[in-house]
Amino acid sequence: xxxxxxxxxxxxxxxxxxxxxxxxxxxxxxxxxxxxxxxxxxxxxxxxxxxxxxxxxxxxxxxxxxxxxxxxxxxxxxxxxxxxxxxxxxxxxxxxxxxxxxxxxxxxxxxxxxxxxxxxxxxxxxxxxxxxxxxxxxxxxxxxxxxxxxxxxxxxxxxxxxxxxxxxxxxxxxxxxxxxxxxxxxxxxxxxxxxxxxxxxxxxxxxxxxxxxxxxxxxxxxxxxxxxxxxxxxxxxxxxxxxxxxxxxxxxxxxxxxxxxxxxxxxxxxxxxxxxxxxxxxxxxxxxxxxxxxxxxxxxxxxxxxxxxxxxxxxxxxxxxxxxxxxxxxxxxxxxxxxxxxxxxxxxxxxxxxxxxxxxxxxxxxxxxxxxxxxxxxxxxxxxxxxxxxxxxxxxxxxxxxxxxxxxxxxxxxxxxxxxxxxxxxxxxxxxxxxxxxxxxxxxxxxxxxxxxxxxxxxxxxxxxxxxxxxxxxxxxxxxxxxxxxxxxxxxxxxxxxxxxxxxxxxxxxxxxxxxxxxxxxxxxxxxxxxxxxxxxxxxxxxxxxxxxxxxxxxxxxxxxxxxxxxxxxxxxxxxxxxxx
Numbered sequence: 001x002x003x004x005x006x007x008x009x010x011x012x013x014x015x016x017x018x019x020x021x022x023x024x025x026x027x028x029x030x031x032x033x034x035x036x037x038x039x040x041x042x043x044x045x046x047x048x049x050x051x052x053x054x055x056x057x058x059x060x061x062x063x064x065x066x067x068x069x070x071x072x073x074x075x076x077x078x079x080x081x082x083x084x085x086x087x088x089x090x091x092x093x094x095x096x097x098x099x100x101x102x103x104x105x106x107x108x109x110x111x112x113x114x115x116x117x118x119x120x121x122x123x124x125x126x127x128x129x130x131x132x133x134x135x136x137x138x139x140x141x142x143x144x145x146x147x148x149x150x151x152x153x154x155x156x157x158x159x160x161x162x163x164x165x166x167x168x169x170x171x172x173x174x175x176x177x178x179x180x181x182x183x184x185x186x187x188x189x190x191x192x193x194x195x196x197x198x199x200x201x202x203x204x205x206x207x208x209x210x211x212x213x214x215x216x217x218x219x220x221x222x223x224x225x226x227x228x229x230x231x232x233x234x235x236x237x238x239x240x241x242x243x244x245x246x247x248x249x250x251x252x253x254x255x256x257x258x259x260x261x262x263x264x265x266x267x268x269x270x271x272x273x274x275x276x277x278x279x280x281x282x283x284x285x286x287x288x289x290x291x292x293x294x295x296x297x298x299x300x301x302x303x304x305x306x307x308x309x310x311x312x313x314x315x316x317x318x319x320x321x322x323x324x325x326x327x328x329x330x331x332x333x334x335x336x337x338x339x340x341x342x343x344x345x346x347x348x349x350x351x352x353x354x355x356x357x358x359x360x361x362x363x364x365x366x367x368x369x370x371x372x373x374x375x376x377x378x379x380x381x382x383x384x385x386x387x388x389x390x391x392x393x394x395x396x397x398x399x400x401x402x403x404x405x406x407x408x409x410x411x412x413x414x415x416x417x418x419x420x421x422x423x424x425x426x427x428x429x430x431x432x433x434x435x436x437x438x439x440x441x442x443x444x445x446x447x448x449x450x451x452x453x454x455x456x457x458x459x460x461x462x463x464x465x466x467x468x469x470x471x472x473x474x475x476x477x478x479x480x481x482x483x484x485x486x487x488x489x490x491x492x493x494x495x496x497x498x499x500x501x502x503x504x505x506x507x508x509x510x511x512x513x514x515x516x517x518x519x520x521x522x523x524x525x526x527x528x529x530x531x532x533x534x535x536x537x538x539x540x541x542x543x544x545x546x547x548x549x550x551x552x553x554x555x556x557x558x559x560x561x562x563x564x565x566x567x568x569x570x571x572x573x574x575x576x577x578x579x580x581x
């Protein structure tokens with residue numbers, strides 16, 4: 001029952017998207033109706049042609065020629081109608097798929113960071129790409145064959161009733177067997193196709209992980225373990241695919257068996273009717289053609305049902321993604337403009353899991369232009385504090401204000417535009433070097449881009465690239481060194497010139513000489529700007545106005561470099577561990 005509810009809910013959602021193209025669907029149905037009517041008219045013409053052949057030497061050639069002309073016209077019209085119907089069906093199916101994929105991609109933009117952190121990236125990619133492709137195939141087959149199949153069955157019954165009621169009753173009595181078989185198999189295949197989609201998502205996740213981290217895999221000799229993991233998931237995909245394919249492949253032979261019964265029944269009853277003079281030979285030929293045309297759609301529909309089961313299983317996974325709780329609407333919220341950079345953190349509590357608080361009762365006041373360094377052991381909450389400032393995560397309680405304005409009273413877009421952020425983990429998009437530097441400032445001139453690159457000390461290596469600033473960067477900067485990627489990320493921030501800065505181990509991948517030059521550029525850029533510097537190398541933060549020492553989510557020490565050394569506390573121990581002999 002629960003599965004049926006989910007099934008019907010998915011169908012309603014699909015029909016909702018199809019509803020935007022209802023006029024084209026109605027037009028397709030009309031063409032399908034004309035196609036079916038013309039197809040069903042052909043056996044009548046065949047029967048007439050047979051009746052014009054009375055015997056050897058007694059053939060009515062004039063009548064036959066007239067019938068042949070009508071047959072040719074019917075064939076041409078049928079082909080034209082089918083061509084038009086297929087074009088419409090393709091257009092509607094792929095437009096619906098495009099709408100759903102667009103909706104899914106838009107959903108990715110408004111999902112909270114917490115969703116991305118807690119779900120497999122490979123599975124998300126599989127839903128947006130592979131599952132929607134599978135859905136497209138099923139939907140297209142459904143449009144193409146379901147319409148004509150149902151109309152053919154109904155039309156054939158009407159034509160057969162017109163010719164002979166008794167034989168039509170025989171056909172109708174045998175039909176339910178085929179429908180019961182198809183219905184039973186359809187129920188079985190839905191869960192199997194869903195399991196197949198899930199296994200495919202897991203496989204995409206693994207391949208995505210292995211391809212993206214191939215150097216690490218080889219460096220640690222993880223090839224065998226990776227192969228074993230692949231074999232396990234691939235084996236699960238094989239089993240679920242075989243089960244789904246096995247059950248779905250039973251449908252066609254089962255319905256064909258019933259079709260054989262229908263044809264044999266019509267032939268037997270029809271033969272006796274011809275002997276008794278109730279039917280002509282031509283009418284029996286016509287009836288046998290109708291028996292074939294009546295049963296053929298059951299084979300097609302059973303195949304369509306199987307494909308639709310797969311399509312709906314894939315669609316339900318995509319709709320699950322679309323239905324995920326998005327970030328709350330920011331309608332009516334103000335814009336954060338003309339920022340000075342006074343930041344206050346009032347009694348903030350936060351935990352990634354509500355039952356396990358990471359930051360407890362944090363309080364901090366930062367004045368415009370101050371350089372705040374954040375240090376502490378791994379997992380103490382340094383990066384978490386940055387996540388809260390940028391509103392990648394929302395606090396459980398307390399407040400964060402900028403110039404006296406609560407950051408929850410302004411839009412996230414306007415908040416983040418006022419922060420320049422350089423992370424330890426670099427990210428570059430597929431595109432030119434110029435496009436990557438101007439990523440957050442699309443209207444920047446070439447002169448501004450070059451000036452930002454020079455400030456970040458990236459200009460010299462860019463000029464050595466094959467096409468300079470127009471050099472294409474592969475996915476995630478695969479053709480650049482880690483240090484070069486980081487310099488481009490730094491240039492990106494220097495171009496934007498935001499009023500507040502966040503530097504999270506921003507120079508960790510740069511050589512010592514270049515780091516000194518970049519630090520000088522940062523010092524210049526940080527003048528008059530509120531800056532947060534997360535650092536492990538304490539030598540880089542000696543000049544900070546205030547150093548926050550964090551441990552277990554709390555600020556345990558606060559002061560300048562010299563003040564903290566004089567206290568002989570936790571910072572002193574950290575410093576000694578790095579610089580003592």
